[in-house]
Amino acid sequence: MSQIKSPKATVIWILVFLFPPTIGLGLVYYSAVQGLTMGFTNWNMISSPKWIGFKNFGQIWNDYRFWASVSNTLVIVLVTVPAQIGLGLLAAVLVHRTKGKTSTILRFVYFYPTTCSVVALGLMWLFIYDAGGLLNQGLEFVGLESVRWLGYGNALLSVCILIIWTGFGYISLIYVAGLAAIPEQYYEAAHLDGANSWQQFFNITLPMLTPTTFFLIIVTTIGAMQTFGQVYIINGRADSTLTIVQYIYEKAFTQFNMGYAAALSWILISFILILTVIQVRLQRYWVSYDI
Amino acid sequence: MTSKLIQSATHMPPDSNQTVRKFSLGDITANTILVVLFVVIVVPFIWSAIASFQTPLDFVSGKGFLPSEWTLTNYEKVFTDIPMTRMIFNGLFIAGTASIGGVFASAIAAFCLAKVSFKGRALYLSIVILTMMIPPAVLLIPFYTIMYALSLIDTPWALILPHLTGSAFAIFFLRQHMLTIPHELHDAAIMDGCSIASIFFRIYLPLVKGPMSVLIIINFMLHWNDLLGPLIYLNSVEQMTPTAGLSFFRGQFATEYPVLLAGSLVCIVPTTIVFLLFNRQIRHGLLITGLK
Structure with missing residues (x-):
């Protein structure tokens, strides 16, 4: 490929063109190093940071709120990732069968919550979960007892429902594209061999979608590990919905315990990294890139 | 090109097959699920929209779906x-x-x-x-x-x-x-x-x-x-x-x-x-x- 040649005129332009990203690179790399070292200091933004070695990590180990946030975050991951992907796949397979206007409307509506502000959706769902809200009115209508959706034991599950409700449309959008990429001939061949729809689904559709599923599991897990907006709004009593990111936010920006919060982000990143590595390692057992 | 020909040649039998069993149990289940998901997404928005036109009194009483009186006070x-x-x-x-x-x-x-x-x-x-x-x-x-x-x-x-x-x-x-x-x-x-x-x-x-x-x-x-x-x-x-x-x-x-x-x-x-x-x-x- 030939390039623009006239060095004298271009050197200045190159500097001008690359000026914004170069500033950005400086910021990001400086911050990355600062973020890594800050975890080993004691800093409240007023006095200068003091190097305290692994003391933050020792404190975190004995911090019951930290363990509550870890357990809540893991519950969110374990519940919402499979549920979103399962529901998203179901919706995608069914939407894929529809045609014309119905198909357009369904795709639009299923995806719509993903485009909305988490705050707005959270406030809407707080109202729905309310003691006399939509869900309980519905339960009463069919003659069941009402549930305390935001009570201590239920709040985390209510958060999960909100996340699944918001997010499955995105999953289904990606799956619909994956389904469209499967060659029609495979189904025709299977049909001629006498395979029924279920056999076609389990022997063609599902294996052909495994690379998409793998991508979605990684992306949704990373997203769920960093759940913040939903729990910030729903905010269950006594840390019942406290997540890791919410705890970092609280430590850093309401208590200004920057060193401790930086150490917490270290731990969050390690968790995400470990989960991702495990998933990448496991993919060879179930993801098929060629059929 | 050839794949297109194969497609058009093989497309007829399954198509005619489908028109015969258009309202199979599977189709009914599929459409029901699609409708249920649609309703589950849409109802919270409609419910919130209706409630946003409620007077505080209606809201506190907490009964009934439609407000007794529509008001724009909340938006004001x-x-x-x-x-x-x-x-x-x-x-x-x-x-x-x-x-x-x-x-x-x-x-x-x-x-x-x-x-x-x-x-x-x-x-x-x-x-x-x-x-x-x-x-x-x-x-x-x-x-x-x-x-x-x-x-x-x-x-x-x-x-x-x-x-x-x-x-x-x-x-x-x-x-x-x-x-x-x-x-x-x-x-x-x-x-x-x-x-x-x-x-x-x-x-x-x-x-x-x-x-x-x-x-x-x-x-x-x-x-x-x-x-x-x-x-x-x-x-x-x-x-x-x-x-x-x-x-x-x-x-x-x-x-x-x-x-x-x-x-x-x-x-x-x-x-x-x-x-x-x-x-x-x-x-x-x-x-x-x-x-x-």
């Missing part, structure tokens, strides 16, 4: 008791400037890295791409301290400036698009003595308008919906965006919940308009970029 309160006009302006300013400015800066850098040869170009590109591996959570606190040092806390610039440098992903994404554009286009321009800047603005910018607008639209929605950033950087009510503002006023209006519902619906209006206008580009953009 959203704009008088909460400075929502100001917040919407803040949100539009931050999301608009950050997304347009950021994508524009990325496009210029992408052009430089795709079409201008200079020493160290490959190295520069890899340093840019490497930043995508750094988790945002690690940058949260250091960025705050930088903005604090620059005394930009509680100004929209704390949220805008970090994005005006362009993003690694956008640079990489737009560079890929520019690489596919044949260089014959600018060869002639160089002959005519065009400057490198006018080559970018006259030749390449118009050719990457499509991918750029996809990035701008998606980034606009991400910035508008962002909660963590505004919560961290904006303290005073006059500076807040609708997302941060609504969560701020939540406590005050706990007993007047319909006001919060009205506010929530106001907050999703801009993204809904953008989504209605660019529905196709957004869905296509999410597929090709993998952004969420």
Whole structure:
């Protein structure tokens, strides 16, 4: 490929063109190093940071709120990732069968919550979960007892429902594209061999979608590990919905315990990294890139 | 070509087969599930919309689906008791400037890295791409301290400036698009003595308008919906965006919940308009970029 040649005129332009990203690179790399070292200091933004070695990590180990946030975050991951992907796949397979206007409307509506502000959706769902809200009115209508959706034991599950409700449309959008990429001939061949729809689904559709599923599991897990907006709004009593990111936010920006919060982000990143590595390692057992 | 022939040849039997058993049990189940999912998505919006027209009295009594009296008081309160006009302006300013400015800066850098040869170009590109591996959570606190040092806390610039440098992903994404554009286009321009800047603005910018607008639209929605950033950087009510503002006023209006519902619906209006206008580009953009 030939390039623009006239060095004298271009050197200045190159500097001008690359000026914004170069500033950005400086910021990001400086911050990355600062973020890594800050975890080993004691800093409240007023006095200068003091190097305290692994003391933050020792404190975190004995911090019951930290363990509550870890357990809540893991519950969110374990519940919402499979549920979103399962529901998203179901919706995608069914939407894929529809045609014309119905198909357009369904795709639009299923995806719509993903485009909305988490705050707005959270406030809407707080109202729905309310003691006399939509869900309980519905339960009463069919003659069941009402549930305390935001009570201590239920709040985390209510958060999960909100996340699944918001997010499955995105999953289904990606799956619909994956389904469209499967060659029609495979189904025709299977049909001629006498395979029924279920056999076609389990022997063609599902294996052909495994690379998409793998991508979605990684992306949704990373997203769920960093759940913040939903729990910030729903905010269950006594840390019942406290997540890791919410705890970092609280430590850093309401208590200004920057060193401790930086150490917490270290731990969050390690968790995400470990989960991702495990998933990448496991993919060879179930993801098929060629059929 | 052959596959097309096979398709048209084999398409007849299954098609005619399907018309015979059009209303099988499977189809009924499938359509029921589609309708149930549709209702589950739509009802919370309709329910909140109806409740946002309720009088406080109706809301407290908590019975019945339709309000006994339709009122606009809640929406009036959203704009008088909460400075929502100001917040919407803040949100539009931050999301608009950050997304347009950021994508524009990325496009210029992408052009430089795709079409201008200079020493160290490959190295520069890899340093840019490497930043995508750094988790945002690690940058949260250091960025705050930088903005604090620059005394930009509680100004929209704390949220805008970090994005005006362009993003690694956008640079990489737009560079890929520019690489596919044949260089014959600018060869002639160089002959005519065009400057490198006018080559970018006259030749390449118009050719990457499509991918750029996809990035701008998606980034606009991400910035508008962002909660963590505004919560961290904006303290005073006059500076807040609708997302941060609504969560701020939540406590005050706990007993007047319909006001919060009205506010929530106001907050999703801009993204809904953008989504209605660019529905196709957004869905296509999410597929090709993998952004969420």
